[in-house]
Amino acid sequence: MKTYRIVVLGAGRIGSVHLREANAMNALQPVAVADSLEGRAKELASQYGLTAYTDYKEMIDRERPDIAVIALPPYLHKESAIYCASKGCHLLLEKPMALNAEECEEIIAAAKHNQVRLMIAHTMHYMAENQLAKQWVESGELGELVMINNVRHAFYFNDRLDWFFRKDTSGGGILMNLGCHSIDQIQWMTNSRVTKVKAKIDQRSYRGDIEGAGVVLLETASGIPATIIQNGYTGVPRNDMEFVFTKGSMMLRTGEGLWISENRVFQEVELDRTLDPYQLQFLDLIRWMETGEASACSGEYGKSVITVVDAIYKSHEMGKELTIIPAKGASCHE
Ligand SMILES: NC(=O)c1ccc[n+]([C@@H]2O[C@H](COP(=O)([O-])OP(=O)(O)OC[C@H]3O[C@@H](n4cnc5c(N)ncnc54)[C@H](O)[C@@H]3O)[C@@H](O)[C@H]2O)c1
Incomplete structure (x- = not known):
């Protein structure tokens, strides 16, 4: 079996998970x-006997890895992905892919070009x-899918x-x-892209200028309505995704389990x-x-x-309500 040389950009929360699992x-x-924070880079590198860098470009230039995992803050995704692609690295790029759909397009073009x-x-x-x-959605065992409701409260x-x-x-x-x-769960599980978005978000963030909560009504191209309700202020944590079918229902709690009724x-x-x-996830990239x-x-x-995220902010x-026309690329329309 071939072994691929891999580097991680960003020694934070998720970068350390990627490194732990890649190492296994x-x-x-x-x-x-x-990592630009030298202490973080050194501490994580020392756990696995790796070289630590503060400049990811220097790391890519010197190490010439097969795969680069980009676990940096989103504003650095575009520049780092384009840089790594230009040096011939295959990419595992963290979500959110970039700050907006236009940036995503530039990253896609760089990957294609290289x-x-x-x-x-x-x-x-x-x-x-x-x-x-x-699999349950696709099997049709619970009848036809009527709607999806997602409630997520996370205080971290x-x-x-x-x-x-x-x-x-x-x-x-x-x-x-x-x-x-x-959004990914809704699209992936219904095998259908979101095409309609109506959103109301709440800006009473306790730090910075980001929204802390919001309600979104979506519809997929296949006509399935879905809601996303999220709150990051305080309260009781929840991560429930309810699927309502004509002959039953399903409760998905990611990280906890799956229930059928x-x-x-x-x-x-x-x-x-x-x-x-x-x-x-790595095996999927390698495949x-x-x-x-x-x-x-x-x-x-x-x-x-x-x-869809762009459309959520624009709709608010x-x-x-905005319509997303896939053939028109990133644009969303009234
Ligand atoms: N797929 C998932 O389930 C999942 C889970 C958590 C985070 N993420 C995503 O991963 C990304 C990182 O999130 P995180 O929680 O690990 O953040 P984090 O803040 O814990 O880690 C980011 C790291 O990048 C470093 N960094 C910042 N600028 C840098 C630069 N110019 N060069 C090198 N290093 C730099 C920071 O010092 C920090 O250590 C985000 O896009 C986030 O949304 C995805």
């Missing part, structure tokens, strides 16, 4: 990690309960670096950060969690690199998610 895989050989694979870390695709939920915002609280560095608040996951009572479904989702068969989490797909500003 035979197909990957981590060689270096970069003939490297560009995969977006839409991690939901690799979690056991999400995979099984998708205080101990973040400053980039997280600034729209120009994060791209947005909870609807960008966690909304990406919800055909008779008013939810029964928990047994899950096989033997494979780590972050390792499955794409080796076979040429694209991952479902391609750059084009990542751009479709950001297009305009106070109107």
Whole structure:
């Protein structure tokens, strides 16, 4: 089996998870990690006997890795992805893919130009309960899908670096950060892109200029309505995704489990969690690199998610429902 040399850009929360899981895989050989905070880079590198860099460009130039994992703040995704692609690295680029759909387009063009694979870390695709939920939707066993309702309350915002609280560095608040996951789950599980968006967001953020909560009504091209309700202020944490069918319902709690109801009572479904989702994510990229068969989490797909986020903010500003026309690329229309 071929072993691929891999580096991680960003030694923060998710960069350290990627490194831990890459280090556990035979197909990957981590060689270096970069972070502008030298202490972070050195500490993480020392755990795995790697070289630490403060400048990711120097790391790419010196190490010439096969794969670069980009786990930097969103405002750096475009410049770092284009740089790594120009040096021939295949990319695992964290979500949100970029600050807006126009930036996504530039990254896609760079990956195409340099003939490297560009995969977006839409991690939901690799979690056991999400995979099984998708199978239930596709099987039709619960009848036809009528609607999806997602409620997510997450209170983890205080101990973040400053980039997280600034729209120009994060791209947005909870609807960008966690909304990406919800939009991805809705699109992926229905095999259909979101085409209609009406949003009302709440700007009473306690730090920075990002929104802290919001309500979004969506519709997929296949006509399935969905709601996303998110709150990052305070209260009781929740991450519920309810699927209503004509003959039953399904409750997905990512990270917790999956429940099915055909008779008013939810029964928990047994899950096989033997494979780590972050390792499955790497295996998907490697499969794409080796076979040429694209991952479902391609750059084009990542751009479709950001297009919906763009439409959420625009819909709020305009106070109107917007239609996304895929053939017209990133643009959304009244
Ligand atoms: N797929 C998922 O489920 C998931 C989970 C968590 C985070 N993420 C995404 O991963 C990205 C990073 O999030 P995080 O929570 O790890 O953030 P973080 O703040 O913990 O880590 C980011 C790191 O990048 C470093 N950095 C900033 N500027 C740099 C530069 N110019 N050069 C090198 N390093 C630099 C920071 O010092 C920090 O250590 C975000 O896009 C986030 O949305 C995805």
